Amino acid sequence: MTRTDVRYVSTRGGMAPQPFSETLLEGLAPDGGLAVPAQLPSVDAETLEGWRALTYPQLAAEVLGLFATDIPREDLARMTAAAYADFPDEVVPLRSIGGGITLVGLSEGPTLAFKDMAMQFLGQALSHVLERKDQVLNIVGATSGDTGSAAEHALRGKERVSVFMLSPQGRMSPFQRAQMYSLDDANVHNIAVAGVFDDCQNLVKRLSGDLDFKHAHRLGAVNSINLGRIAAQAVYYFWAWLRVTDAVEPEFRRGFEVSFAVPSGNFGNILSGFYAKGMGVPIRRLVLAANENNVLDEFFRTGVYRPRSAADTYATSSPSMDISKASNLERFIHELVGRDPRRVADFFRAIDEQGFVDLSAEQPRFDAEFGIVSGTSTHADRLATIRAVHEASGELIDPHTADGVKVARDHLEPDVPMLVLETAKPQKFAETIREATGIELELSPELRGMLDAPQHVTEMVDDEQALREFIAAHALH
Numbered sequence: 001m002t003r004t005d006v007r008y009v010s011t012r013g014g015m016a017p018q019p020f021s022e023t024l025l026e027g028l029a030p031d032g033g034l035a036v037p038a039q040l041p042s043v044d045a046e047t048l049e050g051w052r053a054l055t056y057p058q059l060a061a062e063v064l065g066l067f068a069t070d071i072p073r074e075d076l077a078r079m080t081a082a083a084y085a086d087f088p089d090e091v092v093p094l095r096s097i098g099g100g101i102t103l104v105g106l107s108e109g110p111t112l113a114f115k116d117m118a119m120q121f122l123g124q125a126l127s128h129v130l131e132r133k134d135q136v137l138n139i140v141g142a143t144s145g146d147t148g149s150a151a152e153h154a155l156r157g158k159e160r161v162s163v164f165m166l167s168p169q170g171r172m173s174p175f176q177r178a179q180m181y182s183l184d185d186a187n188v189h190n191i192a193v194a195g196v197f198d199d200c201q202n203l204v205k206r207l208s209g210d211l212d213f214k215h216a217h218r219l220g221a222v223n224s225i226n227l228g229r230i231a232a233q234a235v236y237y238f239w240a241w242l243r244v245t246d247a248v249e250p251e252f253r254r255g256f257e258v259s260f261a262v263p264s265g266n267f268g269n270i271l272s273g274f275y276a277k278g279m280g281v282p283i284r285r286l287v288l289a290a291n292e293n294n295v296l297d298e299f300f301r302t303g304v305y306r307p308r309s310a311a312d313t314y315a316t317s318s319p320s321m322d323i324s325k326a327s328n329l330e331r332f333i334h335e336l337v338g339r340d341p342r343r344v345a346d347f348f349r350a351i352d353e354q355g356f357v358d359l360s361a362e363q364p365r366f367d368a369e370f371g372i373v374s375g376t377s378t379h380a381d382r383l384a385t386i387r388a389v390h391e392a393s394g395e396l397i398d399p400h401t402a403d404g405v406k407v408a409r410d411h412l413e414p415d416v417p418m419l420v421l422e423t424a425k426p427q428k429f430a431e432t433i434r435e436a437t438g439i440e441l442e443l444s445p446e447l448r449g450m451l452d453a454p455q456h457v458t459e460m461v462d463d464e465q466a467l468r469e470f471i472a473a474h475a476l477h
């Protein structure tokens, strides 16, 4: 198969086509939109079949090579090998929990959550691009826990990158705090802000909105809209399909459909599945699982999109899904409106003006054309699901994965394997596991060591000037 050059444009239409590596360094496109491939690469059934014997890093180099057409293939292969070197051999193990459901294990990385899958690749890719351009980059981000730790673990010790990660003082779990603050690498800067997550996020937005400051100090971002993350996440949909069809008679493999249930927050993970489906992976349905913060479930069920404010967002026992304004949804809307940037802009203008958009006339297309359906899972559902899965299979699943299993069960179809993405390990959420099952999870000696290690964090008031001074003094230049 030939590699056609893929370029990236903005969902709002105001960006000259860019190569993949440029989109890695930028956050939002200059017009406020998100970078999307001008044309989604495609994989025919024969090529897909030809990838069956590849290891995960080899497969990742193939799939990422379709997006990153400006990075030499042998460099990509080296990067994916390095990114997943410390994972178990399979990298992404699959295991059945009975009842037609198989878990796709995405939490084998250093922070025990699926964000490592993309972040480990992004760490390699950023280093590569910066080396080639002879530049440095200072990543500034805000985290409520998972994204920040995955970013720090992926970027620690990298020569041309430093990380400034803002987190809300006293609002992360002891485990999440330890995962970030126990790092003692010189290029990792933890900043605990006296405030909530939104305060951290606002500080970051104000700094990166000041283009003079941003360019003077070479600021960048690795947030969930980063296209490198979306592309790296598409890989495991290919992998999971190949592993499920290993068990299917060869003559029935071509076009054999499976469904995926995806515990969702910012719509990043499921968007990657949407791209994988568009590229040619035989996916029947993508089942979006929401927790009580179910803006997206409401949208996919009714066609009415009504984002909620931070004040109307509940703190739940699947905290990484406590999001009421999913930034990656814009990339789906872009497809829905036929890639017309004016209609994308209209959509967001309507939200600004009236607080919601009514696309109920389009709603039947969500399933019929794109295969996306959805459901909501509550705290009681999580507890019942964790308990039921443990009783039936002996497996312990984390609360986010439990949301996925609950909603997956409501969408099972005969003869269609249902794959649930396991987005975190239960050890990260020991309290909910105890509440559901009475089981006290043992931490490995390594994790115990991490919890007991000295912590490195700078406490800061919620003040833009203080942050500017800190970054100016510690940034790579």
Ligand SMILES: *Cc1c(COP(=O)(O)O)cnc(C)c1O
Pocket (backbone or CB within 6 Å): 113, 114, 115, 146, 224, 263, 264, 265, 266, 267, 268, 269, 270, 320, 321, 400, 423, 424
């Ligand atoms: C980030 C996260 C999610 C949500 O993923 P999105 O890409 O934001 O939809 C789900 N589960 C866990 C454990 C996460 O860390």
